[in-house]
Amino acid sequence: MNSTDIKLDITKVENSRIDQVDFDNLKFGKINADHMMYCDYIDGEWQTPKIVPYGPMEIEPSAKVFHYGQAVFEGMKAFKDEDDQVWLFRPEQNFERINKSSKRLAIPEFPKDYFFNSLKTLLELDKDWVKKGGGNSLYIRPFVIATENGVSASESDQYRFMIITCPAQAYYNKPIKVIFAQEFSRAADGGVGYAKAAGNYGAQFYPTKLAKAKGLDQIIWTDASSHEYLEEAGTMNIFFRVGDKLLTAPTNDRILDGITRKSIIQLAKDNNVEVVVEKVSVKEIVKAAKNGELKEIFGAGTAATVVRVEGFEYDGEYYDLPTIDEPYGTFFKKSLQDIQYNRVEDPHGWKMKAF
Numbered sequence: 546m547n548s549t550d551i552k553l554d555i556t557k558v559e560n561s562r563i564d565q566v567d568f569d570n571l572k573f574g575k576i577n578a579d580h581m582m583y584c585d586y587i588d589g590e591w592q593t594p595k596i597v598p599y600g601p602m603e604i605e606p607s608a609k610v611f612h613y614g615q616a617v618f619e620g621m622k623a624f625k626d627e628d629d630q631v632w633l634f635r636p637e638q639n640f641e642r643i644n645k646s647s648k649r650l651a652i653p654e655f656p657k658d659y660f661f662n663s664l665k666t667l668l669e670l671d672k673d674w675v676k677k678g679g680g681n682s683l684y685i686r687p688f689v690i691a692t693e694n695g696v697s698a699s700e701s702d703q704y705r706f707m708i709i710t711c712p713a714q715a716y717y718n719k720p721i722k723v724i725f726a727q728e729f730s731r732a733a734d735g736g737v738g739y740a741k742a743a744g745n746y747g748a749q750f751y752p753t754k755l756a757k758a759k760g761l762d763q764i765i766w767t768d769a770s771s772h773e774y775l776e777e778a779g780t781m782n783i784f785f786r787v788g789d790k791l792l793t794a795p796t797n798d799r800i801l802d803g804i805t806r807k808s809i810i811q812l813a814k815d816n817n818v819e820v821v822v823e824k825v826s827v828k829e830i831v832k833a834a835k836n837g838e839l840k841e842i843f844g845a846g847t848a849a850t851v852v853r854v855e856g857f858e859y860d861g862e863y864y865d866l867p868t869i870d871e872p873y874g875t876f877f878k879k880s881l882q883d884i885q886y887n888r889v890e891d892p893h894g895w896k897m898k899a900f
Contacts, residue, residue, distance in 0.1 A: 615691035730769035781844030843874035
């Protein structure tokens with residue numbers, strides 16, 4: 546099939562489930578909107594994308610995704626402004642990144658017009674699930690899995706690309722406490738750390754469970770070879786404010802090229818905030834915490850947007866961070882959300898109208 550001739554196969558729900566949902570008390574990722582999209586890769590090409598009612602699907606136990614972990618995903622959001630228009634934030638970045646992740650895991654890239662035609666149609670069908678108001682959004686989860694049956698240790702020759710959506714509120718509703726990793730590693734040089742591979746996150750759960758048992762919320766991962774440099778948090782990129790400088794690690798093959806991260810760096814430059822993108826040493830941050838120069842740590846990601854870190858543990862010692870006036874994290878979160886909810890002009894052209 547020529548991708549320029551794309552036509553969707555659409556089956557609508559008979560009755561929406563939206564009236565059964567308490568939108569004031571959502572648990573992140575637990576409630577799905579009415580429809581989902583899937584598109585199969587068979588005989589060397591992507592087939593007609595289908596939009597169907599959200600629900601279970603059949604897949605054989607020998608599907609290679611279960612045995613060799615060929616699975617990648619993305620995280621996006623749709624926002625509704627006060628005029629009931631629905632907006633996406635930098636969606637081309639998500640599209641490019643899922644194909645970059647796919648390539649690393651030997652998964653065929655998904656066509657651009659398939660992706661955006663399917664996504665926009667899905668959002669138009671489920672537009673009532675996108676609620677207005679600060680903090681409200683429709684979380685969008687594109688993903689692709691290996692579906693070929695057989696347990697031979699080789700890449701699959703069949704795949705399924707899907708998009709599901711979930712109404713969402715704030716991912717974190719309070720500041721978090723973190724620990725600087727000293728034993729476990731998230732990713733290694735030459736690995737898949739830069740990809741949104743499912744296994745990257747599965748491997749984090751056990752160390753994070755240990756951190757939570759100590760009363761902490763997340764881990765800030767350090768480099769795998771020396772554990773001397775801070776890289777990213779469990780579900781977010783990470784920023785450090787030392788004095789008036791904003792520090793963050795450069796991306797590499799261990800660190801996800803975060804879209805929120807890139808946006809904050811640009812907003813900092815727009816507002817004359819000095820941003821230093823270079824290795825951030827554990828010693829430097831611990832020293833700054835001890836002498837009072839460490840003003841803020843905050844995480845940045847699609848689900849969280851920006852979340853404040855209130856303290857960190859390292860080498861058995863816990864360091865409280867100060868509460869300061871006019872924190873950078875609060876400023877950048879508001880600046881991002883003002884663009885996402887179409888409250889202000891978008892000088893960088895980051896918004897895309899959903900339909």
